[in-house]
Amino acid sequence: MEKKVEVSMLCQIYGKLLTKKQLEILEDYYNNDLSLSEIAENNQITRQAVRDIIKKGENKLFDLEEKLSFMKKTMEQEKKLQDIMTELSKIEPNISDKKVEKILEHVRKELSCLA
Secondary structure: OOHHHHHHHHHHHHHHHOOHHHHHHHHHHHHOOOOHHHHHHHHOOOHHHHHHHHHHHHHHHHHHHHHHOHHHHHHHHHHHHHHHHHHHOOOOOOOOHHHHHHHHHHHHHHHHHHO
């Protein structure tokens, strides 16, 4: 996964655990596509300070994800739900009962993993 997308997702999940300034600067950098210079000017700090805040914020986000794995679990659940929807879409009006039962069994297994 691209780092920009990953950090953006981590901000959505763990953003409240960052300082207000870290979250603002990370959102400006990753979501609003502002440069270090633009962020520095807007916040009346140096580019180096912006870079340090970004690095500390990223480290905290990645550390939280490593410990809690919310993003990983969410992505796994989304994948399973996608698989379930794919299986269910295979059920057609003229399909045999045996095939429907096989599809539903697969769906049940996937759903039991989500519980």
